[in-house]
Amino acid sequence: MLSEASRRAGHRPGPKPRLSRAKIVQAAVDLGIEQVSIAAVAAALGAAPPSLYRYIDSLDDLVTAAVETVFAATPTPSPERGWRAYLEAEAATRLDLLTRYAGLVPEGSSGLAGIASRRFEQLVQGLMGLGFPVAEAVLAVDAVVDLVHDGAAQMARLRDPAEPSRLSAAMTASLELYSPGVRAAVVEIAEAPREHLRRKLGIVLDGVAARQAGWSGEPTSESRHR
Template sequence: MRSHAATDPKSADDTRKGSRVGRPPRVSTQAIIAAAIEIGLEGVTLKRVADRLGVAVPTLYKHIRSRDELVRMAAFELTLKRRAPEREDLHWSEIATGYALSLYESFVAEPQLVHELMKGTMGPDIELDFLERFLDAMTRQGFSLDEGMQLHHAVAMLAIGASVAAISVISARALGAPMDQALREAAAQREAETLKHTRSVLDTYVNAESRDWLDSLRLMLEGIAARRGETLPSSLRPLSSPLPGHSPKS
């Protein structure tokens, strides 16, 4: 005997509609980035990401503008995760330095990220995850959440500023107009009696290396350590992070 449900048009219609009942899958920028990383950045497409998340491609455009933007953000996320220090035996200053280097090297490697940051289009998800990992590491080192947040701000501002300066130097060199040469030529064109202070330090100024920002970072960390009644570990001396094509100071 055939069941009543099989012959009831209303029941059959309800059964067909059942697959559409319920909330649509929730999608976030971070979920999209995670899916792209799982697929692999070389072969990732928006269609493959959408299929993995169970949504339509137009849904992705509510969170990202293009495949290129997605790849940049995913690459940034990968770099931060790979380079952020995770060893339990590290001193808090070594952890902070590792996070600073991960930010610096990520931005220098992908200058477009600086433009995204300046335009406010990078999105909050990566920043939130980075901050959470940093605060987790610092609280395990005896920092309060407020202290950890202040240290995060200081480290991030210094590292991002240094990366912008490094990108400027690299770009000028790539255009065949090294910044040190441009500064010397500009100074030479000024009246001899002008820039008397700047001329005195010009050689040092134009020969500044990319590692110099780490000296500033170390000075900041020394001050924080002093307030905590500590000294920095010898592993932070000396610091170096040369630009591509540059060698660290001896």
């Protein structure tokens, strides 16, 4: 039986939890990277918050490791099917990550920015392997990444966090500012935001194809919109 002093100190009966850096990082991923705190991860693992610092240096270290874990589980797509399918696959993967892990890769720290930069570099190298000049590869990847991140942020603002089946108060208020025809079109977007983002991506990739025709001297089969 625990002594009164032990109970007052908050000691729990039974063996102490076995911790490791991998377990701590995975707990951060499971909790949601955007909501990670040392206290929350410790509670999820049944451990005291100070004990985590035997395995991590800081909260920033933990978040960076969690982001690295997520990206390690989602490698960049293969360029074998051509540049358009390559960028479409990255857009789909990135959107899935951003919707499952809201706030993924907030580039406020050098560690997170470094992770984002490494993936960006890999994507650019993939396009260069398909014959893209470096400037065109950077432009194409940057356009797709910006589009997806902006689209994910818009999707997060569409719904009421307390009741996801309803539009958010901000979105509902903004609809009142549109004329009936525009309002109907915006409502369609709100009801199918992924399809809307897919169509926007198509416009961007059509632009990439048009530019490719210019610098390559002749259109390729991928210059046509699928």
